[in-house]
Amino acid sequence: MSDKTLTSAGFYVSAEAFVPTDNPVPTPSAPPPEIVRCAYMEIVVTDLAASRAFYVDVLDLVVTEESDDAIYLRTTEEFIHHNVVLRPGPVAAVAVFAYRVQSPAELDKAVAFYSELGCRVERRKDGFTQGIGDAVRVEDPLGFPIEFFYEVAHVERLAWRYDLHTAGALVRLDHFNQVTPDVPRATRFMQDLGFRVTEDIQDEHQTVYAAWMRRKSTVHDTAMTGGEGPRMHHIAFATHEKHNILYICDKLGSLRLSDHIERGPGRHGVSNAFYLYLRDPDGHRIEIYTQDYYTGDPDNPVVTWDVHDNQRRDWWGNAVVPSWYTEASLVLDLDGKPQPVAPRTDRSEMAVTIGADGFSYTRKSDKDDSSEYKLGNQL
């Protein structure tokens, strides 16, 4: 990381640049659609009632509308129709990652951009789900099902309706996280699509283990995590404060559902946010997240973490559970069939660090971290 500046906090900063990759997706000549933000995810679940109990009764997402075929959910500060669609199906998977674009005209750009890449593209003037108008769905070059839309029904933003908020209120959809075998290839493609890189994890050989990228002015609208893919790693919702996240844990304990807690709560190194990872009844991973930082300036510094920095994924050095690295949700093609999964092409973050396990350092200067009290060192 000789071209980067070491900060006093232990990570590196540098100016954003196109990510080098030896296996690039071609850059289309057509301009990409102007994306505003991640907007919703359509999730296939195997037992709609069980999922409703989790997303509505436990997580307290707001039901915009529901039927036997689908439940449309939103966060308390959302004014568009939904942030999540739950749809019953035979195989738990993600049907689409949906982004809102800046204007109706961006849909034509999306069609041209992906068509030039030879991707399968489908457009429906009346939308693919309730509440959405003209929309384009594609199977992107990385194998993910992506939707772009502008037209959407407005619903009441319940930000001021504190009487309806629970102690763990989810206020915003924050981001998606995708698993892909070749992170530089995927990240470079997303840069072509207009995403800005904010943070990444690398090793001394410039192996990139994960990268975070944004359209709105937060750390990310999506991230690329290295692993067998294409798969969906998680969908993240924001709370206002940290105690809201702790309450969700407390409530899961009270309901004797604490085994839905997979990792955390903790403080991320990457993003500086406070986090919690849950697993829904089908194993789909949900992050609850709060308090990352503003990234909207054009020259926002890119933060690079050393994969051997024990605080990169948990600032407190707490262990990353293996399933967090290995498990993820299948994604569907536009016919609703699961996309085949390809293996990781580069080295695995878990293999080189095994969580917070003593193959990483807390203080880079230390020869020997054997004195530490972490679980990874004790197993």
Next chain:
Amino acid sequence: MSDKTLTSAGFYVSAEAFVPTDNPVPTPSAPPPEIVRCAYMEIVVTDLAASRAFYVDVLDLVVTEESDDAIYLRTTEEFIHHNVVLRPGPVAAVAVFAYRVQSPAELDKAVAFYSELGCRVERRKDGFTQGIGDAVRVEDPLGFPIEFFYEVAHVERLAWRYDLHTAGALVRLDHFNQVTPDVPRATRFMQDLGFRVTEDIQDEHQTVYAAWMRRKSTVHDTAMTGGEGPRMHHIAFATHEKHNILYICDKLGSLRLSDHIERGPGRHGVSNAFYLYLRDPDGHRIEIYTQDYYTGDPDNPVVTWDVHDNQRRDWWGNAVVPSWYTEASLVLDLDGKPQPVAPRTDRSEMAVTIGADGFSYTRKSDKDDSSEYKLGNQL
């Protein structure tokens, strides 16, 4: 407000439109510069040591650099050189409201835009303050001194340096607030400059008492408050959580400086943020602010509050102290002389509501609010 939709929370929403005004600033044919966000304020103080004690020792802003002539301060998550410049002078005033633009080329646009309006424009390749390069300052048509810049020195973002954060850490510059005699005229001009309106306060005669407008995806980068102007109403910094704001109050009490607390803490109706207003040693007003909502979608609904809604400025119906309506800081012209102040052209919010005083309603349906326990009803 017959053209607007009443929400269940008591305010109205509508689609954004150009604000009607019978006294518009002409719309230039030149395009406006693309503004990223409010970036810093240069504040003239009469006793630099006393101001340093307040901004650095009490509010814990980070000193980027300082001399006898100026102190450059930033928030903990900032990576540009400064968010505040304190400069000693004979008259307490605001020397400039500075915005960051999207690229160096925007400065040419700023020159053309304001020149067409006949405004005084000054450009310095080496900047007007430390840490800033090429910059343009103007006296805008509303009488405010405004700076635009792109080039700026990067400094370390201290977001991860919790060891340096106090319990009241100010993490971001959030917004400015300006006092102007004619709010629709000012707001319409800001729309021409590329700002988006997010909220306003009106009465049944469409008198506009205040309006909030944004470039970044928060409720505002600046607001226009009706009153004698041009003056600076306040500069606002964000904390992560509400307890950080309460701590600032607690600390002021411990230092026997509680008389610097002018209003709050409380919950705004407008913006839904938690707030506190302080006055610095010269009387410059500072807001501490947290947890408004995302506004970045192109069709973000505009929120309109009834000036007679007792919860519009404090969701808990607590009184607005008269000085908050009447007092504000002078602003300087580009020669450093105070701009003359013109009187409010429309009706005064204080005159029609007198804070939370019983001339307003808590429940619109109530004929008589005389049973309430608010200070305004008891004086």
Next chain:
Amino acid sequence: MSDKTLTSAGFYVSAEAFVPTDNPVPTPSAPPPEIVRCAYMEIVVTDLAASRAFYVDVLDLVVTEESDDAIYLRTTEEFIHHNVVLRPGPVAAVAVFAYRVQSPAELDKAVAFYSELGCRVERRKDGFTQGIGDAVRVEDPLGFPIEFFYEVAHVERLAWRYDLHTAGALVRLDHFNQVTPDVPRATRFMQDLGFRVTEDIQDEHQTVYAAWMRRKSTVHDTAMTGGEGPRMHHIAFATHEKHNILYICDKLGSLRLSDHIERGPGRHGVSNAFYLYLRDPDGHRIEIYTQDYYTGDPDNPVVTWDVHDNQRRDWWGNAVVPSWYTEASLVLDLDGKPQPVAPRTDRSEMAVTIGADGFSYTRKSDKDDSSEYKLGNQL
């Protein structure tokens, strides 16, 4: 306050002593009952349904049992049957302040103690309310209806049932507050009853405006506030954290019930607790309170505040609303008739300070506080 030690925070500390009074209640030769803590209050309300809506639907107290004649409510961490009884009646008033004693045998002591004072005493083996066994009620020498009991039905402590907790959960009954014309007389009587003084407010003439006293190891189980009495000033419930109290304000705003907020939220000088005062549908005052300090040591220092210290009742110097000084609830005799109210015998705190109004000081050294921005100075 020449015999007291001035602290760096601006108040005084001294060793606890019997409070001097020129009009004492005789000290009985019989020992007082050993009181454990304040336990419940029986409150007469004029509209039981309206009160239920407030205490249960707004404040989220837990219903232990209810009928047309009474609603029994408890806090989330309580294991005895109730902390509040709401009972319908023609006049809003307090029927009893109830204390739990250390053992069944303490009831005999209570009978002897009050009988020696010539007070009216009534004992019921089956209790005066549901859930309580053997109990003694008295009209005490200050005119207040007081109950002592040991036997009580146990109910489930819902501390771990986070799924049932709202964001403003009330976890404990903390204290009562009584209005009495002669504070030293009342305080000295309470000392004879075994209470320990923790804090008081005095002036330079040793006029005592209010005193706080405890049995359990918090700042108080009850306080004596100077004014027309006997009356009930407030009943206070504890939350875990400050944000829980802010949420209650937010929720009241959402329900368009913000006029139930009388004073605060704020930080007390006395007790150092974070507070909020509400008024129920009958005007009974309720405090929500959190984070005072441990007082259980036998030599816990008594804190004395100067009545002219502007931060004594609000550490941030925010104004005390006049109704908070003047309004309070009637109390009943054992026949259920309102006790007549006698006027304040000493000077009134409001008269000498008028809230946070400039007749008080923020910094004792200041000749002139006229520069401050407080509402009191602006009206």
Next chain:
Amino acid sequence: MSDKTLTSAGFYVSAEAFVPTDNPVPTPSAPPPEIVRCAYMEIVVTDLAASRAFYVDVLDLVVTEESDDAIYLRTTEEFIHHNVVLRPGPVAAVAVFAYRVQSPAELDKAVAFYSELGCRVERRKDGFTQGIGDAVRVEDPLGFPIEFFYEVAHVERLAWRYDLHTAGALVRLDHFNQVTPDVPRATRFMQDLGFRVTEDIQDEHQTVYAAWMRRKSTVHDTAMTGGEGPRMHHIAFATHEKHNILYICDKLGSLRLSDHIERGPGRHGVSNAFYLYLRDPDGHRIEIYTQDYYTGDPDNPVVTWDVHDNQRRDWWGNAVVPSWYTEASLVLDLDGKPQPVAPRTDRSEMAVTIGADGFSYTRKSDKDDSSEYKLGNQL
């Protein structure tokens, strides 16, 4: 647990009783001293400067006085001279667990009580440490060094000095925790000393793995943890809110000292408190703790947890790190020599549960918890 009542939260409650033990310490005929609360711990450290850096610069305990021989530390709300004495020595150990008693006369009772048991007893009229007067130290029947004192220098309670508080301020000493081979024997002895049992962990064979007991009205002043002993498991300090504990973690990350975090943060099942365990430079364990519940009623229900309940030690089911079960600090005899350590006599909690590892249950009804995402299930 057939004699206990199962609650809706999954644990059991029962009336307090003397703990049965087949190997009791004889009950003295002399009455025990009346203990007020745990008051301070004297800790021997091998590098006083390193320990000062941890306790003062990282944990922000207040220095009452210090020399080359000792550092006297207190919490922000303490008014007695110290809660911790750090003293340099060749072997890291605990020199004394000190309790405050109700009056000077209690010291005579302490001498008689322990003398009757044949324990070594030492009394010093001028105290064993700075700031303490007449004091008695004993080697108790369980092998622990215990001090009793009443006389102590008062220092300023800094509760109101928010300007001195950091975001992780430790406000009170909360409790000690001791490791002992035979928990029922130790608990029964503590009952004879006047302690009240509040919670314990048992299995279906009535094996007691740990017990919590109190003098003040919190869940404990000390606890007995089963294991090789006598050893000191931890000393615990309270914060006001949960975010204060999270801040301590964040700060440790910033200082690259996250390897001092051993376990947590998390929510205890036992005590319902929010917690964090740290290890100091010598490996002494420190708990940071907030928000347990009031226990001061004479019939406070005893809570019993099933050792197989996965949420007993962490309500969120997160794993207990092995070192937390196995490591602890030596304790000294009155000559300053380490007490020999005897092995656990009963079954080991770690052996029967291995943390949160799938040998325990989240829902008792589940045959198979194999679907859960906990680290214990993945290693």
